[in-house]
Amino acid sequence: MHCKHELGARDLVPIFSFLFLRRRCRYCRSAIAWQYPLVEAAAALLSVLVYLAHPEPAAYAFWFIVWMILLFTIVYDIKHTIIPWSCSILLAFAALTSLFVAFDGGVHLGTPSLWMLLAGPIIAMPLFLISLVSRGAWMGWGDSALELSLGWFLGLSAGFSALMLAFWSGAIVGIGLLLVSRLGFFGYTIKSEMPFAPFLVFGAALAYFFHVNFFSTISSLF
Numbered sequence: 584m585h586c587k588h589e590l591g592a593r594d595l596v597p598i599f600s601f602l603f604l605r606r607r608c609r610y611c612r613s614a615i616a617w618q619y620p621l622v623e624a625a626a627a628l629l630s631v632l633v634y635l636a637h638p639e640p641a642a643y644a645f646w647f648i649v650w651m652i653l654l655f656t657i658v659y660d661i662k663h664t665i666i667p668w669s670c671s672i673l674l675a676f677a678a679l680t681s682l683f684v685a686f687d688g689g690v691h692l693g694t695p696s697l698w699m700l701l702a703g704p705i706i707a708m709p710l711f712l713i714s715l716v717s718r719g720a721w722m723g724w725g726d727s728a729l730e731l732s733l734g735w736f737l738g739l740s741a742g743f744s745a746l747m748l749a750f751w752s753g754a755i756v757g758i759g760l761l762l763v764s765r766l767g768f769f770g771y772t773i774k775s776e777m778p779f780a781p782f783l784v785f786g787a788a789l790a791y792f793f794h795v796n797f798f799s800t801i802s803s804l805f
Contacts, residue, residue: 586611597623622658629654632792642686649677649736653784656729660780666725671732678703678735698739706734706742726779733787740798741790747797748786753779 588610594600601620608615629650637643656670682695710727734742757777764771789795 585613597627618658622654625654626651632788636792637686639686639689641690645677645681645686649674649681652677653787657778657781657784660725660778664776664778665723666729666780668725668728671725671728674729674732675735678732682735699735702737702739702742703731703734705739706737706746707731709746722779726783729780729783733783737787737790741794741796744795744797745783745786745790748789748795749779749782752785753777753782756782 586608588608594604594609598620601615601623604615606615606617607613630647633646633650634643637646652670652673656666656674659670660666682699683693685691685693707727707730710722710730711724713722714724714727730746733745736742737745760769760771760775760777761773763769
């Protein structure tokens with residue numbers, strides 16, 4: 584980004600190029616941001632988790648794309664504190680597709696239950712109401728749009744579990760930042776804006792890949 588030099592293949596090997604170049608551009612020696620290897624490592628980890636959950640080629644390709652869009656959403660929200668509507672629309676389309684298409688041993692059409700269709704709107708409703716009451720001050724409108732898709736992906740019981748995990752993890756990080764700020768390391772205050780998409784996706788990942796479900800006893804109903 585500093586010297587605008589076109590990178591070659593050896594400069595673009597995920598993680599390893601960053602290590603071999605010792606965090607310096609090969610051409611102008613400016614520092615390379617830690618964002619790049621961290622995102623590359625996260626993408627690799629998600630790729631493995633998706634493969635373990637869906638080893639079938641069609642299913643793996645579909646869910647890999649879904650989680651890459653979610654990863655992009657996290658990075659964008661952290662950098663700009665906003666969730667692009669393009670990502671929300673893509674995820675909503677993918678989520679609705681997952682309700683009507685099954686990838687078990689191939690591609691098969693199916694008919695979702697009423698609760699599966701309602702899962703997205705029901706789980707997104709709390710975030711939407713927070714945004715509505717605060718006029719977007721307490722929570723951005725993009726968070727409820729993201730949660731709409733996550734609700735369709737996960738279903739009611741796992742979706743509510745993921746939402747709880749998102750609020751808990753967000754609260755822990757927020758309190759931690761406030762405590763650290765009191766020591767003079769950050770300028771974070773109670774009024775500082777904090778992206779919520781990373782916590783929503785974190786909760787969804789725990790529910791989806793590791794089957795964290797606080798309401799598993801009633802999941803069979805939905």
